[in-house]
Amino acid sequence: MNVPDDLLYTETHEWIRREGENVRVGITDHAQSELTDVVYVELPKMDRQVNAREAIAVVESVKAASDIYAPAKGTVVEVNKALEADPGLLNREPFGEGWIFVLKIDNPDDLKQLKDAAAYRQQIG
Template identity: 50%
Template structure:
């Protein structure tokens, strides 16, 4: 199965995406991640105002069979969370790069984003991961 990516996003090895919009960034989990988790039943998000460093755990996403920690792709302060996810966590399954976003971040250092994988690099990375998982 092909791994879906979004051209405007940057990616982490732990399957999170981040997309810059001005000094803010949106973040969420990738298509590969939501497929692995299958039906998502709950997303635990931080509170607006909380600050995290890059790679710190900021959210937990749960399916029936697994709970997985999410690491913030860039350091910064959470300015907004996707409140829709509270009642309709399946938005993450349906549209992980769009309506299934997790948080909006006030980014401390935009250069951090540049160090992450771009869409093509991530596609390769995720496809390799998928192949390994199949064995």
């Protein structure tokens, strides 16, 4: 299972990429493989203020709906509209074109709570 070294991870299977004051967020290869066949993505509203670990998006497979959580406190500044037309991007390119949203985070120190690739690899076995 692909777990890129340059990303941070949550217990709930989101990946986080630092981009200056912002973080880009998606779900991991492991998560997409567990969900399989993503058929619908509900994106967060632009400019929404979110707290760490708040459910702000929903990814639906044929079988079930799964919440996607904000990795840190901040504001939604970008959402991936391409997922509305092609939710399968999440399965095909979980770390690339399948990203879900970008947060402008309030406090970069919040990211210290997150896992590095080694810790996430250990979590998923």
